[in-house]
Amino acid sequence: MVRRFKSAARHKISGVYLLVLFIVFAVCVAGKYTAYAQGWRSDGEALVIDLAQDHVDITTGFTGARLVLFGVREREGDLAIVIRGPLENQIVRRKQPTMGLWMNRESVRFLDVPSYYDYALSAPEEKTGSAVLRDQLGIGLDALEFSYESSYPSDFVLRFEEALIRSKQAAGLFPLEARSVFFLNDRFFRVEFDFPADMPTGDYQIVTHLFKGEKLVDQGRTNLRVAQVGFGAEVFYFAHTNGFFYGLIIVFLAVFSGWAANYVMRRR
Amino acid sequence: MQIYLPIAEMSVSAETILSLGAVVGFLSGVFGVGGGFLTTPFLIFMGLPPAIAVGTQASQLVASSVSGVLGYLKRGHVDIRIGGVMLSGGLLGTLIGIYIFKMLQHFGQIDLVISILYVVLLGAIGLLMLVESFLTIMRRNSSEEPAPGVHQLKIFKALPYKIRFPQSKIYVSALVPAGIGFIGGLLVSIMGIGGGFLLVPAMIYILGMPTLLVAGTSLFQMIFTTAFATIMHAVANQTVDIVLALMLIVGGVVGAQFGVRLSRRVKGLYARVILALIVLVVSLQLAGDLLIKPQDLYSIDG
Numbered sequence: 001m002v003r004r005f006k007s008a009a010r011h012k013i014s015g016v017y018l019l020v021l022f023i024v025f026a027v028c029v030a031g032k033y034t035a036y037a038q039g040w041r042s043d044g045e046a047l048v049i050d051l052a053q054d055h056v057d058i059t060t061g062f063t064g065a066r067l068v069l070f071g072v073r074e075r076e077g078d079l080a081i082v083i084r085g086p087l088e089n090q091i092v093r094r095k096q097p098t099m100g101l102w103m104n105r106e107s108v109r110f111l112d113v114p115s116y117y118d119y120a121l122s123a124p125e126e127k128t129g130s131a132v133l134r135d136q137l138g139i140g141l142d143a144l145e146f147s148y149e150s151s152y153p154s155d156f157v158l159r160f161e162e163a164l165i166r167s168k169q170a171a172g173l174f175p176l177e178a179r180s181v182f183f184l185n186d187r188f189f190r191v192e193f194d195f196p197a198d199m200p201t202g203d204y205q206i207v208t209h210l211f212k213g214e215k216l217v218d219q220g221r222t223n224l225r226v227a228q229v230g231f232g233a234e235v236f237y238f239a240h241t242n243g244f245f246y247g248l249i250i251v252f253l254a255v256f257s258g259w260a261a262n263y264v265m266r267r268r
Numbered sequence: 269m270q271i272y273l274p275i276a277e278m279s280v281s282a283e284t285i286l287s288l289g290a291v292v293g294f295l296s297g298v299f300g301v302g303g304g305f306l307t308t309p310f311l312i313f314m315g316l317p318p319a320i321a322v323g324t325q326a327s328q329l330v331a332s333s334v335s336g337v338l339g340y341l342k343r344g345h346v347d348i349r350i351g352g353v354m355l356s357g358g359l360l361g362t363l364i365g366i367y368i369f370k371m372l373q374h375f376g377q378i379d380l381v382i383s384i385l386y387v388v389l390l391g392a393i394g395l396l397m398l399v400e401s402f403l404t405i406m407r408r409n410s411s412e413e414p415a416p417g418v419h420q421l422k423i424f425k426a427l428p429y430k431i432r433f434p435q436s437k438i439y440v441s442a443l444v445p446a447g448i449g450f451i452g453g454l455l456v457s458i459m460g461i462g463g464g465f466l467l468v469p470a471m472i473y474i475l476g477m478p479t480l481l482v483a484g485t486s487l488f489q490m491i492f493t494t495a496f497a498t499i500m501h502a503v504a505n506q507t508v509d510i511v512l513a514l515m516l517i518v519g520g521v522v523g524a525q526f527g528v529r530l531s532r533r534v535k536g537l538y539a540r541v542i543l544a545l546i547v548l549v550v551s552l553q554l555a556g557d558l559l560i561k562p563q564d565l566y567s568i569d570g
Contacts, residue, residue, distance in 0.1 A: 103377065244503050261520075
């Protein structure tokens with residue numbers, strides 16, 4: 001009997017134990033679910049981003065490209081996404097009338113100018129983070145500052161910098177205004193960047209910032225490779241590594257075309 | 269249709285480039301000029317870097333001078349000996365021209381120099397052609413006298429290294445044709461033009477060559493200077509774009525067909541007046557850019 005009771009009791013205990021376990025589990029899951037549905041996580045990664053495609057292939061028929069960036073924010077806040085092309089030096093020259101002709105006189109050489117720059121914001125620019133932080137992180141055209149080699153006073157150089165940005169904007173390499181961030185729900189967002197056909201080649205950096213009020217909460221980084229592929233890439237490589245034979249091939253083609261043109265003309 | 273140029277690393281409209289080639293080919297068919305004086309400014313105007321425009325244009329000139337010289341060779345209207353001496357100066361001029369081009373680019377003055385050279389050379393040649401054509405029209409009935417030329421000047425006769433050129437029946441210092449070739453070479457590599465409009469009068473008036481042999485001989489040496497310039501631009505600057513070159517050449521071949529057909533109907537004299545006007549319009553356009561205050565004083569170097 002005793003043994004039987006014991007076994008029955010054990011049975012009963014294990015049943016209660018299971019029930020408790022189930023309830024605890026159910027509460028946890030429900031709690032977790034409601035927390036996920038209504039609130040924001042306060043631990044772990046706050047920002048996850050990815051590109052629909054991590055490279056832009058420039059082929060012979062290239063007319064520009066659209067880059068789609070997807071992301072999930074796990075915490076509430078404002079987003080700022082910045083994309084930068086490879087840095088390069090740029091010389092800006094100013095024309096002055098000289099002996100009746102408008103010729104280039106003063107020049108300023110800017111260093112570390114992104115060959116391409118664009119950005120997207122989920123909130124108005126002045127409300128995204130703080131001015132100091134935007135400057136520091138290079139969010140927005142006003143935050144872009146290029147170092148330069150020049151002995152001219154800084155307000156004089158500023159006009160050259162404005163001209164540089166103006167010309168980059170005209171070429172579609174710098175934005176006129178921020179792009180917007182599309183939200184599919186509270187967390188899931190999408191940003192689209194449109195590249196012009198003349199986009200510079202090289203490695204692009206994309207940095208996504210999440211701000212809570214004036215504070216930076218998290219950053220996500222990813223890279224984009226922009227390169228010629230196929231025929232164009234091979235031509236570029238060959239021309240830059242074997243200029244002599246490249247030139248020779250072009251001369252040969254030209255001589256042949258000239259001869260062929262003459263041949264056709266004479267037969268008529 | 270947009271097409272991406274692998275060396276220029278930019279996208280251009282294929283139709284525009286092909287039409288440009290066709291127009292230039294058409295003009296060269298009608299007037300027998302290379303047409304580089306139209307291509308280079310137009311390519312720069314389209315936004316191509318001057319270095320790519322000039323470098324690529326050189327290869328297009330190879331095609332048009334080969335196509336042009338074959339007819340003269342068949343008729344025996346090429347003085348290969350003079351062409352060879354001119355070429356020695358031409359190659360040197362091309363080499364130095366490429367160096368000058370690089371220097372000017374460094375100082376940011378290449379656009380200015382190209383423009384000034386175009387305005388001065390094209391303006392002068394266009395004006396001369398126009399005046400000459402009108403004079404010819406006015407004294408159409410009177411018998412023409414050949415111009416005396418400057419080759420009888422003492423300074424040219426006193427130069428050393430005299431060589432006899434039997435085909436042209438001249439006895440002249442080798443320095444004169446070599447010097448003319450040198451100028452031609454400079455023009456090829458700095459301006460991206462064959463320079464026929466300058467070489468031809470120089471060969472007639474300074475060298476005293478028979479007019480019959482001048483065009484063929486100038487084209488003959490131009491093949492080599494432009495081919496040399498193409499290879500030098502490709503080696504030193506990587507500024508020859510094969511896709512752009514092929515489009516210009518193909519357009520040129522097609523345009524030349526129509527040009528040649530039209531040239532059989534148009535009187536040579538009127539053709540010269542029209543060419544002179546085209547040349548003058550191009551040079552006035554470029555002069556305007558130099559003299560009128562530009563909309564944006566600032567410009568960017570790549």
